[in-house]
Amino acid sequence: MIPLIEREIVDKKGWISGDEMIDILAISQSFPGAVAVNSAIFIGKKVGGYPGAFLALLGVIIPSFSIIIVIAKIFSYFSTSGVTKAALAGISSTVIALLIMAAIRVAKTGIRDKISPLITLLALILLLFTGLHPIYVIILGITTGLLIYLLRNIGKKTR
């Protein structure tokens, strides 16, 4: 989706410069929520102020929303039949593979030091075996991240 956003916003419409776009995407990725939604709000705000942000947000939501509503309506008629169940079992079997691929991608791009695998392992143990709510695991992760960041940067300054 990101190359699509760049082509439309930077190349075709010329609303935002290429450098600014890189910043916007970096920030959108570090904020909670979908990258497409975050960058739409950001670009909308830059181009057209608060109304721009609101309209860009609507623009990025409405296609997905409408498609899903139509599918959900159709789906409710078929979901109980045996053949639909079989097709869905086949599809969800492939979704497991897609999720594993996503995990591999994140591991390749995000895990580049020795502490990260330990954090992953600890988070996984908390998630799978303690029944702790995922939100607390995320908050724990953010706090750890902030601490590591601050400790490293204080270390750099005093040296």
Add this chain to the structure above:
Amino acid sequence: MIYLNLIFTFFKIGLFSFGGGYGMIPLIEREIISNGWLTCQEFVNIISISEMTPGPIAINIATFVGYRIKGIPGGIIATTGVVLPSLILILAISHFLTKYGSHRILKGTIYWIRPVVLALIIQAAAFVAMNTFFKECFDMKILLETGFINYLLETLNPYTIVITIASLAALLLTRVHPIFVILSGGLAGVILYYTGIF
């Protein structure tokens, strides 16, 4: 008040979903199960369909879950809830970030959330696997009562495991588009159904 509960729940999910839509699957799973909104099978189906549909996964799942709980108004409320944190945070901070480059500290912290996001995606994969490989919602209590071997014999669906391994091989070894893998899985399910195996 179901709508209030729905918007609050999805606001919470939106606020804590880092690293794309996959990381939010365990959050939604926890919320819909503790609220008793959907069965695990229904949620797995929603994840599958959201994966096949264009657009951000987060939006697709929120719309679908909201719709299943309370129709179109439910879909609107859930979708609004999940994007509201983005809207508030980005508008509040957009002014400072691009001007002063103060997102260094944010980036530094976010780097360390990735290991947690990885754990969340692994949990999401485990959740979908447990509820696909077994014919009914996976239940630890029943497993302990009936015994491991009996539970496997009664509820395990080995063909789904074969499809998962084949898809993984296709994705790792070839440059095939994911949607082709998904559709092939659906087709395999239909064929297995008509041959009387599923």
